[in-house]
Amino acid sequence: MIKVIQPGLQTTVQDHGRIGYYEVGMPPSGAMDKYSYTAANILVGNDENAAALEITYMGPVLEFHQDAVIALTGGEIPPKVNGQPVPMWETLAVKAGDQLSFDFVKQGARVYLAVAGGIDVPLIMDSRSTYTLCGIGGLDGRPLQAGDELKIGYEVKHQVKIGTRIQDELIPTFSKTNEIRVVVGLCSYRLTEESKERFFSIDWTVTPEANRVGYRFKGERLNFVEREQPFGAGSNPSNVVDLGYPIGSIQVPDGVEPIALLNDAVTGGGYATICTIISTDLNKMAQIKTNEKVRFVAVSIEEALQARKEYKDKVAQMKQQLQLS
């Protein structure tokens, strides 16, 4: 069992996500940076879909009440065991009574803590991921609180040697300025050509509204092509007849402050969507903080698929390195 002494800013149980319920309006939730999450599970020998903790900006203080094998990956929020710094991206052993805590965030935004055996919470609609808006999944459908007790599961696929480390070239680095690749499409026909061009040529600043639901950006106003609004859409030029929103899609309500929809977002609504962040760059998006800069880069569907293939190859390489494939 793991006891929560301090919960941190927002620490939730997440796995690969609740897939297959989008049509009833259920977003997938799940780990926002899937690459780091997957690496953490691999390092402790778990199934790749095992539930882990997603730690945001400010880490929790956790006390282990049993010996455990753990791994910490993701953004740089330096971890300590009993006050002593411990490495990230490495298989670690902790003893009953050990306390895990964190320093202030240096780079990135989210850390993943995997425990061999997985975090044991009930499966809700095939997933252990926390979806706080509806209060389902994870631990009672909410972020961790002081005093919570987390059970550790028993499902371990491989024994991984303590001290095993992900190769340096497979460890991502994080920056305060970022390029995020998108595929243009959806209702992009609603933006003027000039605004489309501006969208890709300025640095957007992440606002304080940046969480698991979505990220809002500050930059400049974008304009929509003038038209008589179609029946049923509503009167604002950014309105469309309510439609489905892909995960990672970007909309610009009223032309002010684009919003990228992420893991816990609404699944549909009445704003024109203009492009979609490619799946591999959602991992990068998850490690970006308020006030950091983002430049959007348009790529073709083939480039997006190529990036996806390179991502899969990297995960395969990671497993191969640990001889788990």
Next chain:
Amino acid sequence: MTRYEYGGDEFIFVELSESMSLEANFQAMAITKQLREEKLPGILDICPSNASYMVRFKPEDIHPDKLISKLKELEQSVSVDDFNISSRVVDVPILFDDPWTNEALMRFRDRHQDPTSTDLEYAARINGFDSKEELIKAITDYPYLVSMIGFVPGLPWCYQMVPREQQIEVPKYVRPRTYTPERAFGFGGAFAVIYPVQGAGGYQLFGIAAAPIYQKEQRLYDFKDSITFPRQGDIFRYRSITMEEFQSIEKQVEDGTFRYLTRDITFKPQEVLENPKAFSDEVLGGLYA
């Protein structure tokens, strides 16, 4: 002209029409039903929406361009004429002009088109009704097709089954509210909705539903198979109720005995499109028989 668009590397978005119509909704329903029956490998989610639909897929199993070709074929081959919808007619009790949504909408007057009136008064005026009572009558006289589910789990977009000239249309709030009570009955564009859970929202607020449409504990009979109640293709009749009936339903919900009044129905889009008035009389007659 139908638009086929990539939504990144995992989604295809298909816009059948820019404007809302029953025809476009029935077409989206028919295509997505056929797609579901074909059980193609690599399809993760099939989401019909109002005048469009969306498919989530695994590009390792099916290339997006191959999926688009398949969807274009379906657009050609699937006809709304020989399509049957099997769903439910549901009596949905609403307390209009209630104290809870009133409190919420008064808090956000600065985000509304008309800060000096209520959402009901404003909507009645811009739709040419003499009073809010007349607007409520127009909303409750004819049933709605549940044309899309989403936003949050179980939220039904409902489109009234009346000719275009009789449709009620209202703008969304100038800036969305940060708070909407659970079960609030709202209207935006040409759509009526019930908010399943408390949260943000931009629709005009007219009232509150007496019974839940989302229940994660699954205590009520209507939630035994799913935490969400509405399904696309359902026919909802919004019925105006008194505070007394509202409180009595709340009590039944609390003690677990509440069940929605429903009738199973199978119908063809043509029946609705050709004579919405006759169709509506028939389904309401059947529901309350």
